[in-house]
Amino acid sequence: MPGQRFGPAWFPGSIAAGLAVCGGLLIFSGLRRASPWVALPDWVHRRRPLLGVGSVVAGLLFYILAADTLGFYITGIVLLAFWMQILGASWRMAAVVAVVATVAIHLSFYKILRIPLPWGLFEQWAF
Amino acid sequence: MLRLAILVIAFAALPAVAQEKIGKPVRLVIGFAPGGSVDLVARIVAERLAPRLGQPVLVENRPGGFVRVAIDAVRSAAPDGTTLLLTSSTPLVVTPHAYAKMPYDAQRDLVSVARLVNGQQGFALGPMSGARSWPEYVAWLKANPDKAFFASSGVGSMGHLVGVVLANTSGLRIEHVAYKGSGQYNAELLGGQVSAGISGIADASEFHRTGKLRIVATSGAERSRALPDVPTFKELGVPMDLSLWYGVFAPAGTPSAIVELLGRELVAVVGAPDLTERFINLGLDPAAAGPKAAAETLASDYARWRPIVQQAGFKLD
């Protein structure tokens, strides 16, 4: 833009420079302490936590990809039940809470807060 | 036989009639954060439109890039009448001429549903210059070239363009300072940090009424109904006819039955007498028109603005 000496690249550019400096300092101090480049946390070696964390990420991905097509009800119930199972809840508890929570969340967000969660497959019954 | 034919025709017409209902809540997307005049108009319209459509109408704020984010959101939405854009005409008919490359094309990506109101820009003076009229301000500018800045509510906004055209036609040297929205801009104008500002009349009309700011000229062809005693730039000897309108648009490909329905209802909403006064208070002149008229205005405006923008040297990239 005419008249502006500091263009749009200035701000991120300075930040990047700052990051480079700090990053360099950190690497330097890390090298001094002779710490390893990459270290994995110890829970990746245990089955339950690994499964748990993996399911959190996988579940979120599932929601991102499927919510619009399947709709909030289906995705929500499936996800909640899935997660609760992985964490060790009983079948019955998981199913009941999944349904109740999904319905409650949908109703309160839609009716009170006017936030349209995706209807997906239920679109013909939308209210 | 005739009765049968009539029945058959009636039944055949039913689906067409049934298609005209919108089955889901409608999102009215606007390109600014809550609290500006576009937002205000959108909320007023949404509230009146909802009972007519039998569906909730929710205002969705998608600020960013001078309506670009909102336009993108609407043009890529499903063309079933449930996602609408409410915007001033500026990003659709002015901004495209100022950029070499545009990510959207209003006439290709959107279909016009209705024109709602017309609006003008007001040239507002704050206490910094002490001037109370355009000639006084010009004199002050000449005496204080280092303070020659005018504020606008955003890069690429109509106020920005008006300022550039003003500088060109009057030969004055005045530089542009962009603000985000009118809140801080009014603060700095009132506080005497910047001498003048150009933006929609609504942004300064209340201050003008109470005497804190002075709108000394408007940018349109005729005086605004909200400020009947403020001359236009044309009257002051600076030829200018720059105004904008607010309209509602749907994604291209929306069925014409739905566009017609929405257009009809929107025109009816804007035509309500109690809203007329509200709009005038906001510095907007009600000028409701349906889909066809709105599309024609869009097309003719797009052609009209090109030479103006190019002549003004208004380039943003």
Added chain:
Amino acid sequence: MLLQALAQVFDPYVLWVILASAAFGLFVGAVPGLTATMATALLVPVTFFMEPVPAIASIVTATAMAIFAGDIPSCLLRMPGTPASAAYTDEAYAMTKKGQGELALGAGLVFSVIGGLFGTAVLIMAAPALAEVALKFSSFEYFWLVVLGLLCAVFIAFANPLKGIVSLLLGLLIASVGLDNPAGFPRFTFGNAELAGGLTLIPIMIGMFAVSEIIRSVSRIDEPWEMAQAKIGNVFRGMGALTLRYKLPVLRGSVLGTAIGVLPGAGADIAAWMSYALSKKFSKEPEKFGTGHVEGIIEAGASNNSALAGAWVPALVFGIPGDSITAIVIGVLYIKGLNPGPSIFMENAVAIYAIFMVFILANLLMLPLGIAAIKSAKQLLRAPRDVLMPVILLFCIVGSFAINNSIFGVVLMLVFGVIAYLMEENGFPVAPAILGMVLGAMLEEHFIRAMIRADGNFLVFFERPIAAGLAIAAFGIVLWPVGAWLWRRSRSAH
């Protein structure tokens, strides 16, 4: 006239509206991802049908509750409900882990009320005068103010300031994505429409606090879950003693909060962060900060509620928004025919008095409702972890979606949740990144605009008195520890 206003406020319909809005505000504030600004925007269509006084009453009450309610999940689950709570989430959560959650929340509540009442008192008594001062602030002053705010982040980073700075820079970098910069130039958008809108703060905040905490919690699933919590007894117990002990932080927090609220464009978020940092700086026990110490929570809690009241000063006096909430309120006032500005004090004095009373009422109402909210939250959180975590995660998903009605919010939540988890495992604090995001856009906007006005000459940044004062404060913050360090070195060398 006062009696008229009283009558208007204590009308049964208005009282009912206040109660309902309070509940609404509590709900919105407590759900991570829904902010007080959102609560206000959602109330606008509802207020169309109301008279001015109940309309404004509903917004005032809802926002006051929402700002406090954000503290509840922030303290108990480490998931800030609003960006203002993010300033002291870690501190409050540390207190919860020590079994002092009730103290943290109780203090947050009581001192929020005190801060809110202080701000209201200032609003009532000094609004026009303060507004005039606020107008003296231009981009030069704001620039230094934002710099001060950012430097506060360096203070909050406890263990490793260098990592804190990296986190802050990361936040600033995230803020620079999108079209929304002074030049209107698309940065880091890769042609994607969603990215062009920038990376929204709220989903990222949810991801960085909530999702990363969930990941951490799940990775420890083999360990017994310590919601080690004393029973929530009388929330007010000990508050008297706290007030006496920390009267200076309370006062400081309320004053700073109100002052920042009065400035157009700076609101509760910034106030909370700066107050928390100031609290640590001036505390007699700075080493306790970060381990679960209530002092910072007191000061920041008072600050963010007083900022809410302060934001109404420029809004009522000039019709200029003091924060994003009042931006919406001004619109509502216009719609109701109550045009803000000097005329409102003369033409509509009764309405103004009524609004003031509503402020007082809303703040007082926070006490019983806040206690109820805290107690019900505790009950809800007694649920077993395997049921609770998934439901909370679903709330987070919806909260991230809600801000823009876009699934991209959920994407941001996931991505930054993972990033934040990795960051924290490596000792990088997350809070400075959030602050960087809150302030990044402001920093650039004010710097560029000030530069345009100064015609490229940086020295102009020091010319104006307030700007110079703020600049000195900023340099002082940076140079003081350096100076102290040098001084100590020279002393020990002898």
